[in-house]
Amino acid sequence: MIYYVFRLCARLFGAAVLVLSLNAEAAEWPDRATMAVTLTFDLDAETVWWNDADKMTGNPSSLSQGAYGPKVAIPKILSLLGKHGITATFFVPAWVAENYPDTVRSIADAGHEIAAHGVKHIAPVQLTPEQELEVFRQSIRLLQQVSGKRPVGYRAPSWAFSDVTLSLAAEQGFTYSSNLMDADLPYVHQDPAGLVELPVSWVLDDAPYFWFDEDSWNKTIHSAASVKAIWQEEFSAAYRDGGYLNLTMHPQIIGRPARIQMLDEFIEWMKTFEGVWMTTGGELANYIRQE
Numbered sequence: 001m002i003y004y005v006f007r008l009c010a011r012l013f014g015a016a017v018l019v020l021s022l023n024a025e026a027a028e029w030p031d032r033a034t035m036a037v038t039l040t041f042d043l044d045a046e047t048v049w050w051n052d053a054d055k056m057t058g059n060p061s062s063l064s065q066g067a068y069g070p071k072v073a074i075p076k077i078l079s080l081l082g083k084h085g086i087t088a089t090f091f092v093p094a095w096v097a098e099n100y101p102d103t104v105r106s107i108a109d110a111g112h113e114i115a116a117h118g119v120k121h122i123a124p125v126q127l128t129p130e131q132e133l134e135v136f137r138q139s140i141r142l143l144q145q146v147s148g149k150r151p152v153g154y155r156a157p158s159w160a161f162s163d164v165t166l167s168l169a170a171e172q173g174f175t176y177s178s179n180l181m182d183a184d185l186p187y188v189h190q191d192p193a194g195l196v197e198l199p200v201s202w203v204l205d206d207a208p209y210f211w212f213d214e215d216s217w218n219k220t221i222h223s224a225a226s227v228k229a230i231w232q233e234e235f236s237a238a239y240r241d242g243g244y245l246n247l248t249m250h251p252q253i254i255g256r257p258a259r260i261q262m263l264d265e266f267i268e269w270m271k272t273f274e275g276v277w278m279t280t281g282g283e284l285a286n287y288i289r290q291e
């Protein structure tokens with residue numbers, strides 16, 4: 001027990017030192033950019049709605065909510081990103097790549113990054129280390145088969161990973177993780193050494209504002225305008241600090257008409273600021289590793 005407490009303290013201290021040192025270099029983005037932005041989309045499709053992932057069963061209405069992502073939202077998102085000339089990162093469960101190959105290929109063909117997000121969206125914390133390893137292998141194989149490129153980025157389904165997930169990811173050749181909330185800026189892990197972390201946060205995730213299902217009756221769905229205001233606050237503060245904004249979105253959520261319009265306006269607004277480096281997780285992680 002004491003060993004684990006010691007390990008946790010060492011890990012937190014290590015991360016804190018790296019974050020402090022990166023904060024001092026915060027303005028040093030490429031080409032004298034003022035801040036970095038990554039737009040990320042978790043293309044979960046039906047996988048998040050399965051009651052039983054092995055049997056792939058679920059309420060047809062909920063499953064159709066998931067299918068909206070690849071069927072309707074992705075073409076809108078690709079057209080929006082194309083219009084703004086931005087490349088983004090799509091975290092894709094391998095099951096989705098296998099079942100919507102044309103959609104996933106269309107994302108890769110448009111120049112965006114395809115990154116790993118499990119196979120059937122089962123949280124690694126529910127798996128044994130052997131099962132986790134198998135999931136990583138399947139995920140790499142299927143994503144490479146469909147997109148033509150080996151994935152380098154990893155986001156755990158539901159951000160819920162085990163003690164061994166990050167080490168396995170590094171061993172399998174992933175260069176970055178986008179799962180943790182312990183920093184404002186990207187940093188490099190000490191354990192596993194060299195793995196870049198692109199930190200996330202709930203405030204920059206579309207799900208807390210818009211996620212709704214048959215068990216959510218006590219929840220309020222936010223207006224797109226209110227979420228745009230929150231994201232603008234976050235962007236402004238990060239811009240002032242020469243920082244980083246990592247948006248986590250879900251095509252089935254952000255792809256609805258008023259929300260995609262909001263995203264369009266938000267991107268347009270960010271582009272009015274000078275020196276905003278909008279890039280993919282993979283490119284940003286490369287830059288952090290070189291630095």
Ligand SMILES: [Zn+2]
Pocket residue numbers: 042044048117121157158
């Ligand atoms: Zn997901």
